[in-house]
Amino acid sequence: MALGRRRVTLADVAKATGVSTTTVSLVLSGRGRDLRISEEVEHRVRSTAQELGYRRNTLSVGLRTGRTQTIGFVSDTVASSLLAGNMIRGALEAAHQRGFMLFFGESGGDPGVEKALVEAMHDRRVDGIVFAAMYTRPIAVPEGLDHGPAVLLNALPAAYSSLPAVLPDEVGAGRAAARVLVDAGHREGVHLVGAGPGVEDVPPNSIAAAERLVGIRQVFDAAGVRPVTAHRCPKWMPEDGYDATREVLRHHRPKALLCLNDRLAFGAYQALAEAGLSVPDDVSVVSFDDHPIASWVRPKLTTVALPHHELGAKAVEVLFAAAERRGRLRGAPVVHRVPMSVRHGGSVKPVPVSSR
C-alpha cells in the first residue's frame, strides 16, 4: 500500500514508451488510427500504459475539454421517502452505464441551498444537472440552473421554463386503478380516500392527486360508477387514512376503497380491521405508489406502482440528449411521461356475478 505514491501520468507513459505525450494521448483516446499512428507504436503505448497502471486524470481532461463525465443530481429530500432511493438508483445506473459519475446534493427545499448547490456543481463543471423533487409537485426553477443542460425530475416548473421534465403518468395511473375496481365488477359502495370528490379537492401542490383524480373520474364516468363519498386529507399519512376510513364506516358499509396512496391504504386497513371487516372479502382496496408497506400488509395491496427507477434513468437519458444537441434546435420544453403499472396483491375481490 503505497500511500504517498504519485499517480502515473501521460508523461510517464510517454517516457517509458519512448514517444511523445501527444502520441500517447492520441492512442489512448482512440484517435490513433485516424491520426496515423502506426500499429506497432499503438501497441507499445497500450501495453506500457497497462503495465504502469496508467489512469487518466479526469480533472485535467475536464479542464482542457470542458467535459467532466459528471452529472449533478439535486433533490429536495432524500430521507422522507424510500421511493427516492429507487429514483436515485435509476439515475445512477444510467449514468454509470455511460461512464459518468454523479454528484449528489440535497436542498431540503431551501431556495438558497438549491442555488448554492447548482452553483457548486457548475463550479465543478458538471455536464448537466438533474433537478428532482421527491414527490411530484410544481417547483420554482432555481436561478442559474439553465446555465447548463438540465432536466426536471418528478416536477413541473411553477413558472415558464425551457427545461424538459420527466414525470410519472399519473392520469394513466388513475385510470388503471379505477379500471381494476370496474373490471372486478365494483359499481356500488365505492369510496375515495385521500382526495375528491372534485378535482380541486386535493392536498396543496399535489400534482399526483389532481392527475390521479382525473384518470379515476374518466374511467368511473365511462362505467357509470359514482363514488359514494370522497375524503380529502391534508396529508397522506397512515393516520389520515385511518381517520378518513373511520369516518366512512360511521355512515356507510363500503364495498371498495380507492386510496390515493399506500400509506392511506395502510391506515384504512387498520380502521377496517378494528371494525371487524375483512380485506378483500368485505371490502376491496386499491391504492397507488407500490410503497414497501404495500407488500408487508396482509393481504398485500393491489397498487399502481410509481416507476421510480425508470424515472431516474429516463431523466438521465433526457439530460444526455439535451446536452448533445446543446445550442441548436431548442424547441418547446418537453414533458416526458413514464407509465405506471398495476401490481396485483390480494386486496381486490371480484363482485359475485349474481349481485352485479
Next chain:
Amino acid sequence: MALGRRRVTLADVAKATGVSTTTVSLVLSGRGRDLRISEEVEHRVRSTAQELGYRRNTLSVGLRTGRTQTIGFVSDTVASSLLAGNMIRGALEAAHQRGFMLFFGESGGDPGVEKALVEAMHDRRVDGIVFAAMYTRPIAVPEGLDHGPAVLLNALPAAYSSLPAVLPDEVGAGRAAARVLVDAGHREGVHLVGAGPGVEDVPPNSIAAAERLVGIRQVFDAAGVRPVTAHRCPKWMPEDGYDATREVLRHHRPKALLCLNDRLAFGAYQALAEAGLSVPDDVSVVSFDDHPIASWVRPKLTTVALPHHELGAKAVEVLFAAAERRGRLRGAPVVHRVPMSVRHGGSVKPVPVSSR
C-alpha cells in the same frame, strides 16, 4: 439566459482590475494580507470579482493543489433501506457544511463494481472515500480503497485493514432494549423474536444481531431474566416475525416480545392481533431500528433507534480527520461507535406491582 456564456476567469478579473492574476489569486484565497497586498487593491479586486460574478474553477484548483473539496460515498444498496437515506443525508450535511461536494456510487455488492467505483472516484481526485454498507456487516475492503483516505461506514473489514470504521453501538442498544423491559417489571414470559437463544443463533453475517444479543443477555443475566423461547429467523422481514410469533403463541402465553428489529415486530403485531391479544395490555413489545413503520403501527413501537444521520455525519468527520493527519501517525485502526437511543412508543406496559 446566456447559454454559451464563457465563465469569468481569474484573468478576466485581473484585466478588469488592472492587476496581475497572481494578485487576484492571492486576494481571493485570503492570503493577500500575509503577502503584502495593499488594502486598496484588495478592495478593488474583491469588488470587480463580485461585479463580474467570478467563481473559481474547481477543476483547475484541484489540478493545481491536489485538493478537490470532494468526497466519494460508495454504498452497496440505496434502495433496500430507507434508513440508508438518513445515513446519506448525515454525510451530505457534514460535507456541505465544509464546502465539500459528494460523489455518490452504488455497487450492488459486486466487488468488480466496487473497485471500479473507487477507481473512478480516485480518477476524479476525491479527497477521501466513505465506504458504506446499508446494514451492518463485515465486508471485503475493495482493492485500491486504501490508496487514499477512507472510512468504513456501518461495516467492519472482513480481513485486517488499516481503515477506521464507524458503527452503531449495537451492544449498548441491546442493553437499552432489555433494560426497557426489566425496568417495566417484566421477568416472566419474555420471548426473543429474530435471534437467539445462543449468541451464534443469528442471521448470517449480521453483526447487529450478534451484538444486540450480547447486550440483551448482559442485562437479562444481571436481572435474572431468562427468555422463555428465542427464535432465530433467516431474514428479518415482517413475514418472519409473523411466523415466529405464531409459533410462540402455539405453546405459550407471552407477556413480552423482544424483537430484533421493527419489521419483525410489525409481523409480530399482525400475529398478536390475529390471536386477539392486545399490545401493550396483554403483550409488551420492544424492538430495534426506529424504522418509519415503528411510528405507523398502533400503538407506536418502543424501539431503539439506529442513529443513521449521526453515523453518516460521523463518518465524514472521521474522514476529514484522517485526511488531515495523512502520512503521519497512522496508529491501529480505530472503530468509532455511535450510541443508539430508545424511542418510547406505547408498546410497553409496566407489570402491575402486585403481580411482580
Next chain:
DNA sequence: GGTTCCGGCTAAATCGTGTTAGCATCCGCG
C-alpha cells in the same frame, strides 16, 4: 530534378488556477 503528397510522429500552446522567486520603489540610517 523539383514539386507535391503522404505517412508518422512531435513541439508548443492551451485550459484556469496556485506558488515560487524576484523586481522595483521608497525609507531610514550612518
Next chain:
DNA sequence: CGCGGATGCTAACACGATTTAGCCGGAACC
C-alpha cells in the same frame, strides 16, 4: 551617498491532459 530592509506587486512555471500546426523523410508525379 551608499546600503539594508521593508513594501507592493508580478513574471514565469507547474498541475496533466488535449489539440493545432508543422517537421522530416521518402515516394510519386510531371
